[in-house]
Amino acid sequence: MPRESLLISxxxxxxxxxxxxxxxxxxxxxxxxxxxxxxxxxxxxVMLSSPGGELQFIASSSEEMRLLELLQIQVDExxxxxxxxxxxxIVNRALTDHIERWPRFSPRAIALGFRSVHCLxxxxxxxxxxxxxxxxxxxxxxxxxxxxxxxxxxDVATIAILQxxxxxxxxxxxxxxxxxxxxxxxxxxxxxxxxxxxxxxxNQAFARLRNHARNHNLGLTTVATMVxxxxxxxxxxDIPKEAxxx
Amino acid sequence: xxxxxSQRENPRGGSLCAVAAEFTELSGAGIVLVSADQNFxxxxxxxxxxxxxxDLEISLGEGPSVEACAADFVIDEPDLANPGxxxxxxxxxxxxxxxxxxxxxxxxxxxxxxLGALCLYRGAPGELTATQLxxxxxxxxxxxxxxxxxxxxxxSDTLAAELEREATFDFSVHQAxxxxxxxxxxxxxxxxxxxxxxxxxxxxxxxxxxxRVVTRQTAFDPTSRSxxxxxxxxx
Numbered sequence: 001m002p003r004e005s006l007l008i009s010x011x012x013x014x015x016x017x018x019x020x021x022x023x024x025x026x027x028x029x030x031x032x033x034x035x036x037x038x039x040x041x042x043x044x045x046v047m048l049s050s051p052g053g054e055l056q057f058i059a060s061s062s063e064e065m066r067l068l069e070l071l072q073i074q075v076d077e078x079x080x081x082x083x084x085x086x087x088x089x090i091v092n093r094a095l096t097d098h099i100e101r102w103p104r105f106s107p108r109a110i111a112l113g114f115r116s117v118h119c120l121x122x123x124x125x126x127x128x129x130x131x132x133x134x135x136x137x138x139x140x141x142x143x144x145x146x147x148x149x150x151x152x153x154x155d156v157a158t159i160a161i162l163q164x165x166x167x168x169x170x171x172x173x174x175x176x177x178x179x180x181x182x183x184x185x186x187x188x189x190x191x192x193x194x195x196x197x198x199x200x201x202x203n204q205a206f207a208r209l210r211n212h213a214r215n216h217n218l219g220l221t222t223v224a225t226m227v228x229x230x231x232x233x234x235x236x237x238d239i240p241k242e243a244x245x246x
Numbered sequence: 247x248x249x250x251x252s253q254r255e256n257p258r259g260g261s262l263c264a265v266a267a268e269f270t271e272l273s274g275a276g277i278v279l280v281s282a283d284q285n286f287x288x289x290x291x292x293x294x295x296x297x298x299x300x301d302l303e304i305s306l307g308e309g310p311s312v313e314a315c316a317a318d319f320v321i322d323e324p325d326l327a328n329p330g331x332x333x334x335x336x337x338x339x340x341x342x343x344x345x346x347x348x349x350x351x352x353x354x355x356x357x358x359x360x361l362g363a364l365c366l367y368r369g370a371p372g373e374l375t376a377t378q379l380x381x382x383x384x385x386x387x388x389x390x391x392x393x394x395x396x397x398x399x400x401x402s403d404t405l406a407a408e409l410e411r412e413a414t415f416d417f418s419v420h421q422a423x424x425x426x427x428x429x430x431x432x433x434x435x436x437x438x439x440x441x442x443x444x445x446x447x448x449x450x451x452x453x454x455x456x457x458r459v460v461t462r463q464t465a466f467d468p469t470s471r472s473x474x475x476x477x478x479x480x481x
Contacts, residue, residue, distance in 0.1 A: 192424020
């Protein structure tokens, strides 16, 4: 069946994004379009929570969907917001039956042509990071197979996003660690040079480097680099006041 | 959990290494970090032999850790005295002299992000068992995450205090290079090369020679362009 193979290839594409070149917005936009193509829904949208915990609109398959997602976030009301808050799927809700429940959202969604809503949590190990939202222009229920397929897509997307976040963090931290190590090495080399050039011990050498950096409003690593590269002689460093007279 | 336990039992630094050796039931372990421009820095070593092995690799630029830093799987030599295809012409004999008969280098990385390597050695030859192999891979993974999580939250451009406590960074080699650079009017890079060559010629560990330089027992004499023992009467 063409629908099944498109579904499977979507899952594979999502899983394949567990690598470097992963753009969250691109991938989730692709997901929303595939939902519309493979499942019996007319619009799809994705919201993710920001580090602060607030929901953010990320992707949608249509402009109407985008407006409805933004509206829900703005008024903090609606099926997707509820789904994210509780971590439970909200399936097969007829908008006309939910005007009291979502008084600002439902009339607007109906006005844009939608009749039923289905929101699936993006969850892994008890943590909800967002929601996959599916809207239909027809009344009636989404069949069981479609709900399962949609939840499957949401699950794989969740894993891909979390993996990507972990690797981003790791990349940044490794970069920082790398820089910190290199800076430290340069400082130690500079200490050796200053110690030899001015006949002081390593602690005094360090004090001179730090003192010079402060006096000239430079970073310690900057001063150390200048010494190591020969741009600044160890003997030209400012001598700390306490050390004068030694 | 492993780390917490080892910190209780072994409050001094280098507990990541001690745990690695204990967990895999091998003679000793060393962890090396590789930074941006292929600089290798020893994080910790669990005993004197592991330290010598680490020094050798950093000096010679060859060995299981050096290769593991760029590999996706273990670099193993279960019998250094009778190596198979893998020949470390300089490292091999020096490693056996130091007391290692089998060495295994495991990449320490998180996905595609490479932090360095875990080097395990045994005083007797032999392959790793399947359990030891999987334990070592697990340990390498734990080390990667532990190191990064220790560094997290540090002010930019500085090593986290927790990492400093955990590691036994030995920067004496770099201090010595600075001193020799001034003694010989050469660049720090050349001074490092000079130190490594002299250590190898003397058949001492690089860190040992560095200590002698830093404590002013040995120096590079600019006139004769050679290494000299410093007389005690000199200041």
